[in-house]
Amino acid sequence: MLLPLLEIQELKVHIPLKSGLFGRKYSFVKAIDGVDFSIYENETFGLVGESGCGKSTTGKAIMRLIDPTSGKVSFEGKDISRLSRKEMRNVYKDIQLIFQDPYASLNPRKTAGDIIEEPMIINTTMSPEERKYRVQELLEVVGLNAYHSTRYPHEFSGGQRQRIGIARALALNPKLLIADEAVSALDVSVQSQVLNLLRQLQHERGLTYLFISHDLSVVKHISDRIGVMYLGRIVEQGSKKSIYKNPLHPYTQALLSAAPSINRTNERERIVLMGDLPNPINPPKGCPFHPRCFAKKTECESASPQFRNVGDEHYVACHLYN
Amino acid sequence: MKPLLSVQNLKTHFFTDNGVVPSVDGVSFTVNVGETLGIVGESGSGKSVTALSIMQLLPSRKGKIVDGKILFQDVDLSKLSDKKMRRIRGNEIAMIFQEPMTSLNPGYTIGNQIGEALRLHMKMNRNEAEQRSIDLLKEVGISRAEKIVRDYPHRLSGGMRQRVMIAMALACNPKLIIADEPTTALDVTIQAQILELIQKMKKDSSTSMIMITHDLGVVSEVCERVVVMYAGRVVEEASVRTVLESPSHPYTKGLIRSIPRLEQDVEWLESIPGNVPIPSEMPTGCKFASRCEIATDQCMEEEPELYEVGPGHISRCFLAREVKNAITAT
Known part of the structure; x- marks a missing residue:
């Protein structure tokens, strides 16, 4: 059997909240509360959910921008969730992030060329000439021109900035790209350009994507397999076809409709x-979705449903499918 | 039937340090009684500035209506004094803003903010205003309205705040509601709740509405007629079904094709090449010509007018006119 490129097991991120006198009382925001999924080489895994469901936190926890509370993140079979900052640098050559906001994620004081070159300065021993050549090459790969390298971010439109962000992410030839709401800030006509670019890059370079978004139709368009998140957990997971043709979890059904x-x-x-x-500090008992569920049974209020395979690699966490 | 609102050749320009920006450049449309008109466009198309012009809420120093009329029940709003406009704003024309998080004042209670319009326009006293606020909150589907009315905005979620905004807009039974991207900042399941609420409001009253959005899905669900804007101009106008099913202008066509759809599977999305032209580099001919796949030399030099291409269907494209002429000739 094929080994996954990225494997996430029982990942939890609990963020402590201090309260009370001297901040002694702790409560926790359970941003992610036990997430499991695997991504295989050259596929796109889509993570979809509403704000506050933990999809971005999952991306950040993989990149170690937030340290996971427990669980395992294996990249090419190696657990990276406990690596030191220094050891993580090596991993960053293989995993890169494309950010949501093309206006906030580029340093306004640096030229596009400098921005794309930076990861190479930090992580490689390339000579300045080699780096310059590579910057121009990358600009062309993402559909910009070599002369753009001396321009500053404010001279570009939103779509062009997102292309610079993608060029920066590609600079080190990563294997896995995590795209966190990468097209959400763009207008539809430009969004489709960037989605096509991502797909073309995947075909040409054999890239693997973790595509995080709240937009169901965008996720459906780009992904091979999809995980639907609700309140820090994946409630349903399966191939694109099975999720959209045959959604099982009531939340997925509601989301689609x-x-x-x-x-x-x-x-x-x-x-x-x-x-x-619901408030993730104090999530509902039993199934976290039960207060909003239209197909609720009595057991949903007390017992948390198991995440189980209902056939054809389609997983769902719901008491209706026991 | 006379339209409730008639915008005629509206030109709103912004005077900045880097020159004049013609954000809205000759826009005309009408809204009939009880009708919901959608204004669709991408960022920078001038749709929000159009709304602010109608409400006379343009930033006073920079933005100015330089030409055109805004006739609301035969009164030209652009000529009204501030004092007279204040009697209309929030009373006969109300607005729902995009950002429910920032458009409520964090320092006042919900009841106080809904009641403001009631006290001002309906001359209600404090108690009457509070009672009416509670009724309004119930109408927009907020449970525990008696308690919420005394709460501050930070206690409410995004969806609840947008309900409060809608309650505020409904407070004085306005004749026209302008909703500027009312669901854009909300999650899909909450968006569905708000759209359902808006549809219910429409059914219960004869209020007219202008729905400004970039989302053609939202337009499809709540509007009857649509105006498509591009670079400060109307490029197409027709009934919702006509625009979505048989669009005439190449921009509208491109826009509809670029949307990834749940019900279909395609490898590649169609897209419109290039970007919206920036105001200082606005081309002389058709503003869309540089991104248009079927543009001719004429499109580059001459700006098309709005041509009628079908009953109640107009399009700003030379080619759409030719197609129409060819059909009538045969």
Whole structure:
């Protein structure tokens, strides 16, 4: 059997909150509370969920921008969740991050060339000439021109900035790219350009993506397999086809039916969920989704459902499928 | 039937240190009684500035309406004094803003903020205003309204705050509500709740609405007619189904094709090449010509007008006009 490029096991990130006199009382925000998934080479794994579900924290925990509380993150079979900062630097050659906000993630005082060159200065022994050549090459790969390298971020549009962010992420020839809401800030006409670019790069370079987004149609377009997150857990996981054709978890069903569609011929019965996302400091007992669930049974209030395979590598955490 | 609002050749320009930016450059449209009009466009198309112009809420020094009329029940809002405009704003025309997190004042209670319009326009006293605020909160689906009315905005989630914003807009039974990206900052499941609420509001009252959004999915669900804007101009206008199913302008076509859809599977998305032109480098001819795949020499030099291409369907494209002419000729 194929070995996964990235394997996440029982990953938890609990962020302590101090309260009370002298900050002695602790409570925890369970940002991620037991997440498992694997990503195989040259595939795109989409992580979808609403704000506060822990999808970005998952990406950050893999990159060790937040230290996981427990659990394992294996990259090419090696646990990277306990590496020191120094040892992590080596890993960063293979895993890179594309950020959400193309306006905030580029240093306004540096030129596009400097921004793309920086990872090479830190992580490689390339000579300045080699680096310069590589910067120009990368700019062309992402659809910009070599002359753009002397320009500053404010001279670019949102879509072009996101291309610079992608060029920077590609600078070290990584194996895995984590794209955290990489196209969310872009207008649709530009968003489709960037999505096509990501796919083209994957074909050409055999890249693997972890694609994190709140947008169901974007995730569906780009991913091979998808995990749906709710309140720090993956509630359903499977191939793109099985998730979208046959969503099992009530939350996935609601999420899919809630997305506004421009197609009226495809009129679906809309499921409108009641209420808001619960507070992750004090998540509901039993199934975390039960207060908003339309198919709730009595056991949902007390017992937390197991994440189980219902066939064809389609996993779901719901008492309806026991 | 007379339209409730008629915007005629509106030009709103911003006077900045780097020159004049014509954010809205000759926009015309009408809103009929009880109708929901969608204004669609990408960032920088001028859709929000159009809304702010109608409300007379432009930043006073920089933004100015340089030409055109905004007729609301036959009164030109652009000529009204501040005092007279204040009687209309929040009373006959109300606005729902995009950011529910920043458009409520954190220093006042929810009831105080909803009640402000009631006390000002309806001359209610404190108790009446609070009672009416509670009723409004219930109407927009907030449980425990009696308690929430005395709470401060930070206690509420994004979806709840947007409900409060809607309650505020409804407070004085306005004739027109302008909603500027009311669901953009919300999660999908919450967005579904708010869209359902907006549809319910529409059914219960004869309020007209302008829904400004970049999301064609939202337009499809709540609007009857759509105006598509690009670079400060209207490029297409028609009924919602016509725009979505048989668009005429190449920009509208490109926009619809670039959306990844849940119900179809494609390897590559179609996209519109290039970017929206920046105001200082606005081309002389058709503003979309540089990104248009079927642009001719004429498009580069001459700006097209809005041509009628079907009943109630207009499009700012030379080629759309030719297609129409060819059809009528045969």
